[in-house]
Amino acid sequence: MTTSTNTPVNPPGSAGAPDIVDLPSGSAVAARGVSKSYGRGETAVHALRDVSLDFERGRFTAIMGPSGSGKSTLMHCLAGLDSVDAGRLWIGGTDITDLPDADLTRLRRDHVGFVFQAFNLVPTLTAEQNITLPVALAGGRVDSPWLQQIASTLGLTDRLSHRPHELSGGQQQRVAVARALLTRPDVIFGDEPTGNLDSATGAEVLSLLRRSSREMGQSIIMVTHDPMAASYADRVVLMKDGALVGELQQSTPEAILGALAKLGA
Template structure:
């Protein structure tokens, strides 16, 4: 059953209530996160005391009108941008206390990324693109896990192909495989189906959902597409730099209705 739950404004110190120790494990959590751009009268608050947690092994979509802060939130959670104040804890590590070198290492080893642009190296084969992060880190892939990932994503017969020999959907599958190979704490997707047609986009979203359900991978995806969001277990809604609601077990219709109320 689809449920929409409005979220209250933060109170007190802006921290979420502590989770029950016997409850689900949180993969990444933000506490009273604030981020602004500009100065004086032109200053815009992209994030305003945002506190939110993302359950491990679940697929969550972040949605909201343009300028709502959804991309800023994802970039801060992933260590790609820094907040003005607040805390971010990923897998027990507080990102907001790390220096640039430590953040770079954490992103490489414990975070996966899938972007709208596939970001594949054109001169490398699909297999080389998949294993590139490990090669840059001076390590090698676990053969069994690599086989599991490429088999799950339907890439076994495409590993020797270069990006120009693959369809858009296949290239994004390679990007997903690359993100999954290091068994990261979280895979972040920034409009991952934005450059794909509806059929290829649906295939990639189904694969992301499978990676969550069958591999226990935590997925956090920013999208503007209600259909894409319907593949998630949960939708977090943002407006004007704050959280305004969430939808459990979303459908395209329930997401569209909620976005309509936000003026998206």
């Protein structure tokens, strides 16, 4: 696990916070000394404890751990959906730790994709309109050749005119993946993206995510509790009690399950 901390890290906004931090040039997302707590005093829950790690560009990473390990909190902080108490975060080389809300919203819109357990499609729009919706809301122009390439890669070419109720669960999640890919984001975050799918359809979506990483160079960070889902990733980061405790490279479901068992998951 990459946990380089050659440059001291100070809490955001603190005196002496460094202007330059030693970040690998190949990082799509990075964290240094990140801590996050909920509540105060004896009832405080320490969701993240001094977490430092890097996510390389073009790699598919899964984050796993027992319930309450901090994996979802870490993803929310990495994506700029939640603030941190200490440490710093980067997306695509941009320090997002202290960005004003408006700037952070623009950065997420232009540089981050999301694929959630719920498909989050607009029922009155076609598949194509759902895919292009973020670009339309931003007043941008759709890259039509790229859209067609994504649709072809994800097997959606003949489904673009269909509305969500005319699509299977797997097809709806493919639309969500296509929507995330359209802006060529620095990173796609997946929060249990196959949680609402049967095993066969889930495997199909996970294969598509892996292809997106390997064939399109897309960086993907996925939180999951499922060892089978995590086995599709290039790398599995393990957490317990808000801290990083290890990682596996291109591992099998059995090896991942064994590692989780040692953590009490």
